[in-house]
Amino acid sequence: MTSSEQRLVRNVAGLRCRECGSEQPVGPSHVCGFCFGPLEPVYDDAVVAARAHRDVITAGPATLWRYAPLLPIVRDGPLPDDLGTGLSPLRPAPRLAARLGLGRLWLKDDTRNPSGSFKDRVVSVALQAARAFGIETLACASTGNLANSVAAHAAHAGMDAYVFVPHDLEEAKIVSSAVYGANVVAVKGSYDDVNRLCAEAADDLGWGFANVNLRAYYAEGSKTLGFEVAEQLGWRLPDHVVVPVASGSQLTKVHRAFRELVRHGLVDDHPTRISGAQAAGCNPVAAAFKAGRDVIRPVKADTIAKSLAIGNPADGYYAVNVVRDTGGEVDDVTDDEIRDGMRLLAETEGIFAETAGGVTIATLAKLARRGSVTPGEQVVAMITGNGLKTVESLTGHVGPAFHIEPSLDAFGRQLRSRG
Ligand SMILES: Cc1ncc(COP(=O)(O)O)c(C=O)c1O
Numbered sequence: 001m002t003s004s005e006q007r008l009v010r011n012v013a014g015l016r017c018r019e020c021g022s023e024q025p026v027g028p029s030h031v032c033g034f035c036f037g038p039l040e041p042v043y044d045d046a047v048v049a050a051r052a053h054r055d056v057i058t059a060g061p062a063t064l065w066r067y068a069p070l071l072p073i074v075r076d077g078p079l080p081d082d083l084g085t086g087l088s089p090l091r092p093a094p095r096l097a098a099r100l101g102l103g104r105l106w107l108k109d110d111t112r113n114p115s116g117s118f119k120d121r122v123v124s125v126a127l128q129a130a131r132a133f134g135i136e137t138l139a140c141a142s143t144g145n146l147a148n149s150v151a152a153h154a155a156h157a158g159m160d161a162y163v164f165v166p167h168d169l170e171e172a173k174i175v176s177s178a179v180y181g182a183n184v185v186a187v188k189g190s191y192d193d194v195n196r197l198c199a200e201a202a203d204d205l206g207w208g209f210a211n212v213n214l215r216a217y218y219a220e221g222s223k224t225l226g227f228e229v230a231e232q233l234g235w236r237l238p239d240h241v242v243v244p245v246a247s248g249s250q251l252t253k254v255h256r257a258f259r260e261l262v263r264h265g266l267v268d269d270h271p272t273r274i275s276g277a278q279a280a281g282c283n284p285v286a287a288a289f290k291a292g293r294d295v296i297r298p299v300k301a302d303t304i305a306k307s308l309a310i311g312n313p314a315d316g317y318y319a320v321n322v323v324r325d326t327g328g329e330v331d332d333v334t335d336d337e338i339r340d341g342m343r344l345l346a347e348t349e350g351i352f353a354e355t356a357g358g359v360t361i362a363t364l365a366k367l368a369r370r371g372s373v374t375p376g377e378q379v380v381a382m383i384t385g386n387g388l389k390t391v392e393s394l395t396g397h398v399g400p401a402f403h404i405e406p407s408l409d410a411f412g413r414q415l416r417s418r419g
């Protein structure tokens with residue numbers, strides 16, 4: 001074991017299978033050797049308890065590394081030098097709340113991360129794990145945002161990057177990966193095809209695939225969304241959180257974050273309902289929830305919300321169970337509703353989110369209409385990606401108010417004709 005590996009092990013005692021509970025040593029492995037279940041870090045509770053205090057966290061940097069005691073990363077010595085991921089604004093949204101008939105609504109604005117999505121959180125953590133294991137090439141299977149993030153963070157860290165994406169992604173997401181010098185591998189297939197290919201490649205190549213062989217560490221980065229929401233609400237848990245769902249990892253980990261905060265005495269226990277949001281064109285988790293099933297039936301994705309277009313979600317089963325256990329719901333919305341959601345969010349609160357944000361807001365609107373979210377609840381909606389990445393989803397739907405010749409006269413005539 002290298003000295004950097006030993007540093008990583010200080011927080012984390014090992015990896016444990018979510019299915020059969022068997023344990024194995026810390027390393028770049030992603031599935032249980034016995035049952036192929038997903039692996040998760042097991043923290044050394046005594047080590048965490050000694051450092052996870054509110055004052056230590058609030059005195060930390062204005063990035064997700066303030067929660068280092070609760071992440072699989074060394075806690076002594078300098079914190080990682082990354083691009084400044086995390087501690088994104090939690091914005092009160094009174095105008096949007098009024099439009100939706102809600103009382104107290106907050107938006108977690110992760111459009112503000114270095115590469116414009118919450119994926120910077122998971123990549124920041126995965127990159128540290130890669131470093132600890134002596135891996136020099138960072139890779140991923142991505143619906144777009146993860147590729148952008150891997151490309152940016154690898155460039156900053158001086159690592160090589162290979163990002164595998166479906167060939168028909170939004171232009172901005174391809175450009176925003178390639179510009180960092182990453183090798184963009186456009187695969188003629190769906191995300192699920194890309195993911196399968198990367199699972200094989202990860203075994204073969206010895207690279208650090210953020211969401212494949214580093215997934216146990218990567219997924220822990222999503223907990224920081226939950227940690228930040230609680231801290232930003234004054235160390236309290238909200239009543240209800242609405243989370244966009246692709247693989248289902250973020251939803252599962254936000255729940256985990258809240259439970260860990262309670263376990264370590266950082267917040268009082270409080271029941272938080274967790275609801276999921278999907279596109280109707282890729283709704284395997286919503287369909288399972290509505291049918292009362294645990295089993296996720298894979299679907300073929302067809303939606304403008306390409307970042308959420310995972311037809312066979314790795315953590316779908318766990319996400320449905322978290323939603324049921326907490327009294328939340330999962331619903332899905334059409335492409336037209338997604339565009340309406342993007343516009344409503346932008347017009348009322350000045351936040352331009354990508355299609356995933358439209359999914360979240362449109363689903364929240366649907367839940368509010370049928371009384372599944374109530375005006376008495378303190379609600380947080382996760383806005384996870386920047387709208388500039390998916391501009392084409394609005395092309396032809398949003399445009400100039402006036403088309404005029406360059407004269408004041410022409411403008412005046414148009415203004416008057418509008419009344
Ligand atoms: C913008 C955005 N929001 C939400 C998600 C959903 O994340 P998860 O796969 O953890 O469910 C993704 C996944 O790619 C995403 O790109």
Ligand SMILES: [Zn+2]
Nearest residue numbers: 017020032035
């Ligand atoms: Zn197992």
